[in-house]
Amino acid sequence: MKTILNYFFRGMLIILPVTATIYLIYSVLIWMNDLFNNLLFSWFKYEIPGLGIITGFVLITLFGFMMTRTFAKPIVFLFEKLMTKTPFVNIVYSSLKDLTEAFVGDKKKFTKPVYVEFSEPAGMKRFGFITEESLEHYGLKEEVAVYCPHSYNFSGNLYIVPRDKITPIKTDTTNFMRFIVSGGVTKIHS
Structure with a gap:
């Protein structure tokens, strides 16, 4: 019985991290696909697998590209000013923005x-x-x-x-x- 349990736990060491990672990635992709499909393609009667994911990636990339251009900087500035002046929203928005920038922005913090x-x-x-x-x-x-x-x-x-x-x-x-x-x-x- 001890040998069988040993094999079981060795199997779990491999299966658990792999399946948890796959499940997490799968869940996020399904959520993203459904979100963009429901927002943008609810009128379309055919379901194309992955269309929401591709659309989401393209839209987020285009949005990032547009927001780095000089014509969009005043819009971004006004939006951020509105978010930081609104009670309660400013705490959530500022915290999430700072946390995101700490990992991927120009102001990376986790470098020392x-x-x-x-x-x-x-x-x-x-x-x-x-x-x-x-x-x-x-x-x-x-x-x-x-x-x-x-x-x-x-x-x-x-x-x-x-x-x-x-x-x-x-x-x-x-x-x-x-x-x-x-x-x-x-x-x-x-």
């Missing part, structure tokens, strides 16, 4: 991997990314902001840490984030 040493419990360290080098506008001259993602979750904590308690780590930031989010299971490749 470090480990932080805590005094309690003695010797405890935590991996994270410096997201802000200067906190002088808060009256904190010798501290930096370090974001420490949680493992197996899309959340984390922001710590304000004295500079002398952080140690930079020279590594690929993508692999470093993968290492943290996986709970230290994924190996960091140089």
Whole structure:
């Protein structure tokens, strides 16, 4: 019985991550396909598999292209001003915009991997990314902001840490984030 359970768990090690990844990708693609099909092609009586996905990709790419042109900059500026001046909406919009830009925008933030040493419990360290080098506008001259993602979750904590308690780590930031989010299971490749 122990041998059978051993084989079962070895099978699960392969099947679970593969099927969960496939299911997640499949769910997102189906959702995106249905969304764009219902929005744009509900009048069309034939169903073409993947039409919504292709349409969504093309529309988002065209929108991104148009928004980088000079004629669209005032429109973007007015839209962002409206979003940031509207109560409650400004919190959600600003947070999501900043988070998105931290990963894919011109203002990428997760580029300085470090480990932080805590005094309690003695010797405890935590991996994270410096997201802000200067906190002088808060009256904190010798501290930096370090974001420490949680493992197996899309959340984390922001710590304000004295500079002398952080140690930079020279590594690929993508692999470093993968290492943290996986709970230290994924190996960091140089």
